[in-house]
Amino acid sequence: MIRQDFLETAAVATTLLGVPAVGRAWDQSSALREFRIRGLAGHLASQVTVVAAVLDSPPPATPPISLLDHYGRSTWTDGDIRSDLNTGIREAGEQTAAVGHTALHEQTAAALADLRGRLPAQPPDRAVALPFGPWALTLDDFLATRMLEIAVHCDDLAVSLGIPTPALPRSASDTVLALLCRWSAARHGDTALLRALARAERAPATITAL
Numbered sequence: 001m002i003r004q005d006f007l008e009t010a011a012v013a014t015t016l017l018g019v020p021a022v023g024r025a026w027d028q029s030s031a032l033r034e035f036r037i038r039g040l041a042g043h044l045a046s047q048v049t050v051v052a053a054v055l056d057s058p059p060p061a062t063p064p065i066s067l068l069d070h071y072g073r074s075t076w077t078d079g080d081i082r083s084d085l086n087t088g089i090r091e092a093g094e095q096t097a098a099v100g101h102t103a104l105h106e107q108t109a110a111a112l113a114d115l116r117g118r119l120p121a122q123p124p125d126r127a128v129a130l131p132f133g134p135w136a137l138t139l140d141d142f143l144a145t146r147m148l149e150i151a152v153h154c155d156d157l158a159v160s161l162g163i164p165t166p167a168l169p170r171s172a173s174d175t176v177l178a179l180l181c182r183w184s185a186a187r188h189g190d191t192a193l194l195r196a197l198a199r200a201e202r203a204p205a206t207i208t209a210l
Contacts, residue, residue, distance in 0.1 A: 003119045005172040006143040010048045010115070012166050013150045014108045017041055021161045023101035030160040037160055039090055042097030044153040045104050047146045049096075049111040053131065055118060060129035060136030067141050067179065068186050071209075073133060119143075144175055151176045152210070183209035 016022075022041055030040045065073075097104055126139040137145070151168055158165040168176070184207045185193045196207040 001171060002140045002143055002175065003122075005169060005175060006051075006147055007112070007116055007119065008169045009147045009150050009172045010051075010112050012168055013044055013048060013154055014105070014112050016154055016157060016166055017045055017108055018105040019161070019163070021163060022105075022157070025161055026101055028160075030156065032156050032160075034090055035093070035156075037157070038097040038101075039093035040153065040157055040160065041093075041101070041104060042095070043089065043093035044150065044157060045108040046092070046096050047149045047153070048108050048115070050131065051115055051143070051146060052111055052118070054128045054142065055122070055139075057129050057131070060127050062136055064127045064136045064138045064141065067137070067144065068182060070133070070135070070137055070141070070145070071183050072186070073135065144179055147172055148176050148179055180209045 022037065025037045026041075028037050029035075030037050032040060035043075099107065122139055127136050128139050128142050129136050130142070147168075151173070154168075155165045167173075181193060187209060188204065188207050192204045193207050196203040
């Protein structure tokens with residue numbers, strides 16, 4: 001199910017990237033600080049194209065870790081948008097988008113078409129080495145992380161363009177929201193998350209996972 005959900009989620013991102021408004025706003029600032037529309041589009045596209053690169057990489061040398069361990073080790077979540085890592089993420093988005101709007105959309109669509117054939121054939125227990133961390137995840141957990149990225153950045157891009165945020169398939173949304181809740185609870189505690197969702201009068205100032 002997670003693999004089909006990823007493919008459907010990637011299709012939503014690919015469709016959004018092809019919207020003419022993306023090209024018209026290419027050099028403008030986005031809703032994300034320090035990100036231009038083109039860099040954000042490049043970053044969104046890479047959530048699809050990176051999967052093929054990961055499938056092509058050698059097997060990991062270490063066993064896969066859990067998703068919460070993965071996010072616990074990820075320093076890009078520290079909130080410092082000018083850190084070397086976050087600056088590198090923005091620069092990578094710009095580099096990916098350097099081909100231009102039309103070519104970026106075509107590349108993403110081609111990657112998605114390739115993955116439609118490759119993903120279902122992967123072993124159920126496939127583990128993958130990550131291109132951005134010296135550890136491994138199961139393929140399905142890695143796809144869940146990409147779905148989260150796609151969901152968040154589709155919203156970022158749509159808001160930047162002043163258009164409705166595209167809906168994800170229900171099952172994919174359930175995966176993303178469950179992952180965000182687990183991550184939020186790991187950062188702020190179960191009680192904080194409970195109060196934020198059920199008791200506005202006792203809700204903490206933030207329960208953001210990111």
